[in-house]
Amino acid sequence: MLVWVIYDITENRVRQKVSDRCKSYGLYRVQKSVFLGDLNTNDRDSLGLECEELIDIERDSVYIFPMDEQSFKKVQLLGQAFDKELVSDEVITKFF
């Protein structure tokens, strides 16, 4: 299922760790502190647990929002938009 991860983290080092973790789970960065991608339930849960370990729960916040396909189709992209096909795993061949 598509998952949005949105965070607000004070310390640079922690922020870096959370963003690396998101990337390694296969999420794509769509804004500075916003990640998006297709994750299964297991990965979604373990990403949540790992982020919780990293952050300072007194000051920081990480939101993990699942989103169904129906709603994703209704997403409006304005301005500098991300690649909708890439984040929803519809790209089966990527050329360089």
Place this chain on the structure above:
Amino acid sequence: MQLVINTRGSFLKKQNNCFFVKVDDKTFEVSEKKVDSILITTSATITTDAIKFAVENNIDIVFLDNFGDPFGRVWHSKLGSTTYIRRRQLEISDEPEGFRLAKGWIEQKIDSQILFLKDLKKNRPDQKDELDDYISGMEDMKSQLEALEGKLDEMRGKIMGLEGMASRHYFEALSFLLPDRWKFNGRSRNPAKDGFNCLLNYGYGVLYSKVEKACIIAGLDPYVGFNHTDDYNKKSFVFDLIEMYRIHIDRTVFNLFSKKQVSDNFFDEIPNGMTLNKEGKAVLIQAVNETFDKEISYRGRNIKIGNTIQFDCHRIANNLIGK
């Protein structure tokens, strides 16, 4: 997804737990979880870290030469499964059961060729009569093939002969249906003499590496062939199995032509023939991957065409050891 490194001078490394690709000023980062294979079709740089990372995650890195033939691959040095499968594969290759198995693969190939021509016939009423001639020729070969009995040793020549004749009819039929500009005169390889063969060869090259991977994962020995005889470093078993899947490439390539998606600037002239260039490779690989991503009905369930190869290999392996 499949990563295809198709631009000279690209650079691939591992960064955190991702593959990181750099081409000129463009960069791209993707998690190992999203990648299932990496295809390198040109001169590029890869770090050993990236290779190790790929191997650890069962992502195979395949290097293709100008004609699409895989000239190397990076894959773990393990057997894939138990040696018992390979032992049985050797034993069965000269038993009647091996003969039936090998004959079945060729029958399936000819069947799918005939089916393809019949599909093409549906939308081409003007060419129906000619196509019917080709089809009945091929059906004749198929029934001769079905009638064969005995051992592989004695029958190998006959099987291959009938297969060759059926294929000749088949490609003549395909050439007949192409627009004049793209008509071809039989199969040509290394190098291809025309655009159709050029795309076909490259597609078969990509397919060949998929079949080899599926064999290894299922524990089958790529070198112990049934229809194809032993030879120095010859991956006979891959040659045997690939026959069943060529049709997917044939259909993909033919569709590219019939939908007018092939243009002259896909090809580079070389002495005695032609090769596919960067642009041509991109169009073909994209189309082939789309084909493999389509679902078909397979033994009562719907699975992706690309996965049928692995399912078949597992099934063959399980049959060999009586499971």
